[in-house]
Amino acid sequence: MLVYRICQEKYADDLSGEGAALYGGRWNFPKTRALYTSTNPSLCLLEMLVHLPNYQIDTPFILITLEVPDVQISKVDLKDLKEGWDSFSSLEVSRKMAAKIMAEDKYLGLLVPSVVMNLDYNLVVNPLHDDFHKVRMLDKLNYTLENRFKSSLRIKP
Numbered sequence: 001m002l003v004y005r006i007c008q009e010k011y012a013d014d015l016s017g018e019g020a021a022l023y024g025g026r027w028n029f030p031k032t033r034a035l036y037t038s039t040n041p042s043l044c045l046l047e048m049l050v051h052l053p054n055y056q057i058d059t060p061f062i063l064i065t066l067e068v069p070d071v072q073i074s075k076v077d078l079k080d081l082k083e084g085w086d087s088f089s090s091l092e093v094s095r096k097m098a099a100k101i102m103a104e105d106k107y108l109g110l111l112v113p114s115v116v117m118n119l120d121y122n123l124v125v126n127p128l129h130d131d132f133h134k135v136r137m138l139d140k141l142n143y144t145l146e147n148r149f150k151s152s153l154r155i156k157p
Helices: 016-023 043-053 088-103 147-153
Strands: 002-008 035-040 061-067 073-077 109-113 121-125 136-143
Touching: 002 043, 035 043, 043 061, 043 121, 088 109
Parallel strands: 073 109
Antiparallel strands: 002 035, 002 061, 035 121, 061 136, 109 121
């Protein structure tokens, strides 16, 4: 399975999941490593944009393509999630769900619906899984935000 990740150049080779462990994310508790990726580059960009602080608008980024073995992937279907799963107040629910699945240690990754575009999926990869060494970085491309994004992002809602 090909997945994508956009990050600052200084983090391009870091697949440790330490960044997600600092604060936690929708699908991981703080102090739990997780590597967030998306199933297509466009979703990857959307996910980055919703989390991008204004001071990083002009930062050069790297689009990374990873190959993840798809035989050890668990999938959370949108239809199996309760209404409101995507609200900030439901973080605990999605984190507990993911922690339970990942604790079984049979899954290298968890395919989850995106909050930004719930018809698309993100893959949360467990960098502590025994088979993580099978994850391969296939490509790194320089990526700079297109100017229309920059002007839109500078406007405070």
